[in-house]
Amino acid sequence: MPDALSRRRLLATTLAAAPLADCGNSRPWHDIDVSGALPALDLTMRRAPGGAVFTQADVRGKVALLYFGYTYCPDVCPLTLQHLAMVLARMGPVSADVRVLFVTVDPNRDTLAELGRYVALFGPGIIGLRGTPDGLGRLARRYRVAYSVTPPGGGHGYEVTHSSAIYAFDRTGAARLLIPSMASSAPDIAGVAADLGRLVHERPSLLRRVEALV
């Protein structure tokens, strides 16, 4: 029986072949092209520090970068956010159309106020998001993100692990790029800035609009 799920799958099958269809026209990206493979942006969280409800509609029309971390992270998250701030600075005025969504994987410890103070350190384009454990679980399953929070005990302290990749969504909300870890000592700031600039200036084709529905 044709229900929403099977229609969505049929659409996804057709669109999974789409990158092959327009591979003649596009130049290679600096980051990993995942168009048509990952689902479109879909999240329901609370925005730090105020706690307003935040969904994918709030970044429709902007390029969104999704990153998972936590404020108590000693090295990977601050380094990544710092490098993302450098990317936005390098893009200049175009960066007004880019938003970085920093989703905390440790909502028990990261309150909205703390999250708001943390992301404010890195720049105006970075939004802190905090969800319920169910909302976070749904989002992590959708984008195949590994994370774990282990409370202290048994000889070890509070341990949190999370992946370090950044997901880039275009202005229609379709997933486009996977940016490998920016927590290294020599990230490709120019390459990421070029890719994001391309996403901002791209005219959303019919194909991309349809992909965003999946």
Added chain:
Amino acid sequence: MRVGRALFAVSGFGASGPGRRRPWDVASWLLVAGGLLVWWLCARFPAELPPFAPWEFSLVEFLGTLLPALWYVRGLLRAPAAERPGRARQVAFLGGVGIIYAVLQTHFVYLAQHMFFLNRLQHLAMHHLGPFLVALSWPAETMLLGMPGGLRRHLEAAPVRIFLRVVQTPLVGGVLFVGLIALWLQPTIHFHAMISPLLYDVMNWSMVLDGLLFWFFALDPRPSLPAPSSFVARLATVLLVMFPQILMGARITFGTHPLYSYYDLCGRLFPQISALHDQHLGGLIVWIPSSMMSSVALMLIMNNIRLHEDRSGGGGQRDILAPGGTVISSSSWTGR
């Protein structure tokens, strides 16, 4: 008491013969309804599920494993006691289906999505172990007894028979078996299969279905004429599929460059295990258990040959007529 008996009859769990009007298959529809309920629970409370609950609920996988188990149990109850399969076969079937469910739907899926060697364990269970146990139990008769009538007619239809006739041959079956493993281990295809939910499902379903097709073909207890091919052809197939898997496993184990970037990008479960170490462990899992399964299958097919020869009269041993009227029969020392 009367209500209980009425429910038992309506549920389709009682014995049914050709003369009776078939009752509505309540048990199967109850399972479908249960599946929809579990779907809602998984969507609504993803962070509070127990480990045996589906990580990413899929109605096809949920019903595809639990409905056959239901039909098998129903077939066991409907069969007369003398014709029921032995305890070992029942355990093999339910164990095989349980392994396939565990590896496709439980919390293990999360683990298998974030470490390469656990992904290889998942594939081993889906493609070798689970279907092997299911085929070993040779459940066709019991399942046909427990299946709803309409489905049985669809399974015996011409397209299914033609498909089986093409795929369950030594060459096509063997090439498909090894070819699918090789396909999903190609680095680019592996990356896309792991990040795309659709391709991930395609990968898993193709592994389970191909595993079932191959092991049903290999572990068929019947000789050449009802079965699609001879025992010798099956022995050769099971032996020859070992070598490409050994080569693939060795190439991954002894590789010096990480081949599968997905696990670094989307996060590893055990960050203390490096990418190369994870790859080495995964390569060993591709290499060794597959050879073991093929060796076990080899011995099981030879056992099938022995059983077939026993059934068709002792394997050519003839009684020796000695002078003086004595007959020397080999059964005095072979016991058969």
